[in-house]
Amino acid sequence: MAAPIVSARIGGVFIFLFCPFLFFLEGLSTYLLPPLAFVLPLFASQFCARYDPNFTEDMLDMHYWKECPMLTSCKFCGQVVEIMTLNVHMLEECEKRSKFGKGFLTDLDANMDKCPLCQVVVAPLTETGWKEHVLKAKGCDKNPRTAHLRKQFAPAK
Ligand SMILES: [Zn+2]
Ligand SMILES: [Zn+2]
Ligand SMILES: [Zn+2]
Secondary structure: OOHHHHHHHHHHHHHHHHHHHHHHHHHHHHHHHHHHOOOHHHHEOOOOOOEOOOOOHHHHHHHHHHHOOOEEEOOOOOOEEEHHHHHHHHHHHOOOHHHOOHHHHHHHHHOOOEOOOOOOEOOOOOHHHHHHHHHOOOOOOOOHHHHHHHHHHOOOO
């Protein structure tokens, strides 16, 4: 009968001790991260940085394949690429590229600073700019992988 109380107490002590430890870790992360980077990749998405200690290599593959918001599959060849490199992929690498019309490629070339999903200008055109566009708040308006986030905010019908 006393077991729940004991474990609650241990939980309390654990949180009490653990919180300062987390702050301590956060402060040190600048110094700790480079060496930790060898251990952590197994548990974190290398694109969106989502961290989950339950991630296994297989689950990470699944995350990249199906749900990582930073990735998308090319609508022409189906290859999963980073949204930030999709323009370059279509312009230079896509295996269906030979089927693209000249107009499409010229248009693409002129719009390399725009998100290939929603056509909004991404600024700055850096990894930070892209992460901001794709991950911030409800995410990119046309990103199918973050559609569930926008649904929560949408007014009920
Ligand atoms: Zn991810
Ligand atoms: Zn492609
Ligand atoms: Zn977008």
